[in-house]
């Protein structure tokens with residue numbers, strides 16, 4: 001009762017305000033009676049009042065204070081009658097529905113004249129803030145227009161990997177699988193342009209003239225060169241988005257689980273630079289587990305070990321979340337470097353990255369059979385003579401060269417098991433772990449991990465595509481998307 005009296009008093013007070021006070025105009029929702037009230041007396045949370053004419057109770061609220069990243073006002077001018085219209089819109093949002101009340105012209109005739117300085121004084125800002133608020137703007141729940149875009153745009157799932165980039169399109173599957181390499185040409189004025197991307201650029205590595213360089217914009221799972229990564233992604237997307245759609249796609253991108261906020265931001269920014277409308281990030285081990293068809297939403301021990309070019313991700317997943325995980329920046333690339341170092345030390349030969357990778361892929365073996373040692377002939381540069389020569393290396397030597405990396409991976413698995421709640425860790429003895437990522441193709445890696453950990457090991461069906469398939473599955477399945485992605489936002 002007390003509260004009601006206060007409200008009535010409040011409403012009466014407002015009716016006798018002098019004109020000097022900042023006033024807001026309110027309408028009774030029932031009888032449409034108009035009142036002017038002092039804006040400063042309305043608390044931020046709003047207040048209840050009632051109409052003195054028809055006695056209807058109703059709430060009044062000051063319009064939301066503008067957030068820092070929201071452009072306060074957009075001003076439009078009708079080219080026909082010259083009338084100026086103010087609209088409020090979060091930054092980046094396109095205002096489409098303006099119709100001039102004077103001449104009823106369509107939106108196209110309006111020119112946007114955003115000029116925040118016009119609204120310096122508090123009174124003006126307040127007036128504008130209360131002049132118009134677009135209902136139903138909520139970033140988290142897409143409106144009808146957003147859903148409409150979703151139907152017609154080719155949303156993309158991307159594994160932006162250190163070694164390879166893969167793209168999956170809804171209803172079309174994997175449409176691109178290219179090396180994450182860009183060939184750049186430097187012109188006379190030191191400006192750079194993209195000469196080639198993907199496999200074509202990879203072929204040029206180590207064979208380019210002075211004005212061309214073939215570079216890898218991703219290192220150890222993260223963006224090392226933001227501009228080049230953005231340009232590469234843009235080219236890949238242009239390749240697969242045919243016919244070119246005017247609607248920007250949404251993108252879901254896999255990222256290493258332990259990257260910094262700055263590194264996350266760099267991935268988002270380069271995707272936006274490449275034309276993304278919305279970017280969603282998913283942890284690589286989660287995407288790999290989904291791609292390997294593990295029941296990630298169930299309360300079971302789903303252990304995944306994804307060994308790519310730059311990072312090894314180990315995680316135990318249960319009930320749609322990572323229960324324990326470890327990301328180390330030791331993977332295929334480090335193995336290549338180790339092979340280069342080994343050959344230099346033992347043979348005094350210099351070989352390039354591509355040759356080292358070739359050796360690893362061809363005769364690399366985590367448990368070479370002493371009865372059946374493989375060898376490969378390699379072209380290298382002999383340091384002592386300074387001449388190119390051919391020499392041969394065996395699978396036993398390659399194992400010796402990459403032994404530290406293999407043990408680092410096993411160590412990461414053990415750490416994750418140690419950090420997993422006992423109940424789940426115990427069931428890992430039965431469920432085992434799934435190997436994904438390109439290095440899962442290293443001969444006998446499963447055998448090596450079984451020997452070192454005692455856990456059953458399964459190699460995913462197609463380890464090089466497990467992550468992108470997981471991103472694609474998440475994108476295609478709305479319920480899974482809500483469980484996995486929205487949890488991470």
Ligand SMILES: Nc1ncnc2c1ncn2[C@@H]1O[C@H](COP(=O)(O)OP(=O)(O)OP(=O)(O)O)[C@@H](O)[C@H]1O
Pocket residue numbers: 159160161162163164165220221222284307308309310311312331332333357360361362364436437438439440441442443463464
């Ligand atoms: N048969 C093979 N044997 C050993 N290693 C292989 C084989 N095939 C591919 N690889 C290695 O797998 C790595 C690439 O794997 P993948 O494409 O999964 O990595 P990525 O997704 O690009 O990297 P990351 O996830 O770390 O960013 C490379 O180091 C490559 O040399």
